[in-house]
Amino acid sequence: MLSPEEIQEIQTALAHCESNFAAGLDALKIVQRRRGWISDETLQEVARFLEMTPAELDSVATFYSLIFRRQVGRHVILLCDSVSCWVMGYESLFEALKKRLGIGFGQTSADGRFTLLPHPCLGACERAPVMMIDDELYGPIEEEMIEKILARYE
Amino acid sequence: MNRPLTKNFQSLGPPLSLAEYEKAGGYQAMRRALTAMEPGQVTALVNAANLRGRGGAGFPTARKWSFVPMGKDAPRPRYLTVNADEMEPAAFKDRVLLEGDPHQLIEGIIIAAFAIQAEIAYIFIRQCYTTAFRRLNTAIAEAYAKGYLGRNILGTDFHLALHLHESAGRYICGEETALLNALEGRRPVPRAKPPFPPVIGLWGKPTVTNNAETICNVPHIIQNGPDWYRALSLTPDGGTKIYGVSGKVVKPGAWELPLGVSMREVIEEHAGGLRPEVKLRAVLPGGASTALLPPDHLDIKMDFNSMQAAGSRLGTGTLVVIDDKTCIVGLVLNLLNFFARESCGWCTPCREGLPWIVKLLKAIENGDGRPEDLTRLKEQPRLMAPGHTFCPLAPGAMEPLQSALTYFEDDFKRHIQEKRCPWK
Ligand SMILES: Cc1cc2nc3c(=O)[nH]c(=O)nc-3n(C[C@H](O)[C@H](O)[C@H](O)COP(=O)(O)O)c2cc1C
Numbered sequence A: 001m002l003s004p005e006e007i008q009e010i011q012t013a014l015a016h017c018e019s020n021f022a023a024g025l026d027a028l029k030i031v032q033r034r035r036g037w038i039s040d041e042t043l044q045e046v047a048r049f050l051e052m053t054p055a056e057l058d059s060v061a062t063f064y065s066l067i068f069r070r071q072v073g074r075h076v077i078l079l080c081d082s083v084s085c086w087v088m089g090y091e092s093l094f095e096a097l098k099k100r101l102g103i104g105f106g107q108t109s110a111d112g113r114f115t116l117l118p119h120p121c122l123g124a125c126e127r128a129p130v131m132m133i134d135d136e137l138y139g140p141i142e143e144e145m146i147e148k149i150l151a152r153y154e
Numbered sequence B: 001m002n003r004p005l006t007k008n009f010q011s012l013g014p015p016l017s018l019a020e021y022e023k024a025g026g027y028q029a030m031r032r033a034l035t036a037m038e039p040g041q042v043t044a045l046v047n048a049a050n051l052r053g054r055g056g057a058g059f060p061t062a063r064k065w066s067f068v069p070m071g072k073d074a075p076r077p078r079y080l081t082v083n084a085d086e087m088e089p090a091a092f093k094d095r096v097l098l099e100g101d102p103h104q105l106i107e108g109i110i111i112a113a114f115a116i117q118a119e120i121a122y123i124f125i126r127q128c129y130t131t132a133f134r135r136l137n138t139a140i141a142e143a144y145a146k147g148y149l150g151r152n153i154l155g156t157d158f159h160l161a162l163h164l165h166e167s168a169g170r171y172i173c174g175e176e177t178a179l180l181n182a183l184e185g186r187r188p189v190p191r192a193k194p195p196f197p198p199v200i201g202l203w204g205k206p207t208v209t210n211n212a213e214t215i216c217n218v219p220h221i222i223q224n225g226p227d228w229y230r231a232l233s234l235t236p237d238g239g240t241k242i243y244g245v246s247g248k249v250v251k252p253g254a255w256e257l258p259l260g261v262s263m264r265e266v267i268e269e270h271a272g273g274l275r276p277e278v279k280l281r282a283v284l285p286g287g288a289s290t291a292l293l294p295p296d297h298l299d300i301k302m303d304f305n306s307m308q309a310a311g312s313r314l315g316t317g318t319l320v321v322i323d324d325k326t327c328i329v330g331l332v333l334n335l336l337n338f339f340a341r342e343s344c345g346w347c348t349p350c351r352e353g354l355p356w357i358v359k360l361l362k363a364i365e366n367g368d369g370r371p372e373d374l375t376r377l378k379e380q381p382r383l384m385a386p387g388h389t390f391c392p393l394a395p396g397a398m399e400p401l402q403s404a405l406t407y408f409e410d411d412f413k414r415h416i417q418e419k420r421c422p423w424k
């Protein structure tokens, strides 16, 4: 069931949308912010609320790399794997993260703390190599800094 | 030197508030356009200024605006969509403008919307630009509170609603027709063209999409006139440009410079030159979908025509400096990996072809390449030429590949002969 707060936020988004479809991504984001990811049940609830079929909403949800249709950890690490970061040491940063977290791309650490994902250029190439954790950008990252950065997240 | 786009930038802390922006001369161009000019006069000034789009293709801005059907019987509503998706690898110039002076963009939007008589505008911003999003949100609220957005702006009969749409990843959303599908809440694959969006766009209504940097130029043209604006540039195309440098330089960053400065000047004078321990091997001049250029091209001017004459493109104007310790095959593999992953899957050559190229490149990079692989690779740019795919993503992906095969073929051959990456 969508919570009253979720419903209210989706209704606010709907108010300046020209069709229910147009609010689809906003609604998915509103719900994902609270629940972490979009389960099949969640998808159906949002679709019902927007008077779309689940398939219609899922065709949008599955397109976007930052709408999570599988469970993720409490924090999502987006590691930039594009060209400037690659030139500036992305590969060794990736190795260090893999070793530290014990996971590869698309996986979640055993304690449920972090999910590690590759992401295209984060638009901060002058600070390469960079990564984002939730809404925070870090860069340029040296291997010695990783421990301190990760320690900020529960 | 005049730096209109960045003159209000604060070195630390948040950007100018609406009141501060006005004190610095902001919103005067909007006032002039809305109260003393006809929409057509605004477009005429932008035309005389020779403003070309900063989204990559360099399309003349006023010409795009002039495709919008005007007059009493023209379809309504009309839309302006501002492209701040900026997911092209190596590009970060729009972010600098969005974070640095959000009111400049909003003022540009109001004037551009007035020129095409649009009543609804969207800023389409990528999710990862969290700081820019917050700052724009604040600035938009200020502009509404002041009456610069909403109904009857400055007491005229011009209305404008402005919405900030936050995307959720995927490079293809920046393609202008995919962007329209995204805003409509559909799966954001590109649309067929024609019809072109200025005639049939968002919800079937006339829609102009401009890059964020393009729109930031508009207030300065209205405020200072087209002669002043053209004089900012070293080329017949008007204005300044946000140039950026990343990669193996001493001081990576972004700078507003006259349109048409040379790559050498940007790299050596502004980015501090190459890091002392390395030598220049290549430049990726304007984002992932532009052709690589070797070091003897450094004196080429970074403007639309000069870069094209040199066999590449100005693109985003943000270049990557690649040194002699970086493997060109690995670099091209990284770029093609990006394009293969971001392909929207709508048309077969791109969806199937790009992963196949990645496989070939990976084999070569790992020392498993065969001489005939090089022949196969060389055929690809022709197979994925413009017109063979639904949108320019795949042809764009061919630009770094083809240029690498032209200028750095020996690197590919060495990988195949030595059965390993000589740079590892
Ligand atoms: C795959 C792809 C991605 C694009 N991404 C962007 C983008 O992020 N920002 C942008 O302004 N233009 C992007 N473009 C270009 C737009 O389609 C469009 O030409 C541009 O926004 C027009 O703005 P302008 O006329 O002001 O240059 C992209 C094009 C393609 C094919």
Ligand code: SF4
Pocket: B172, B189, B190, B342, B343, B344, B345, B346, B347, B348, B350, B351, B389, B390, B391, B392, B393, B394
């Ligand atoms: S070229 Fe690629 S990105 Fe463009 S429509 Fe075809 S599959 Fe999609």
Ligand code: FES
Pocket: A080, A081, A082, A083, A084, A085, A086, A120, A121, A122, A123, A124, A125, A126, A128, A129, A130, B089, B090, B091
């Ligand atoms: S390439 Fe990593 S931020 Fe641009």
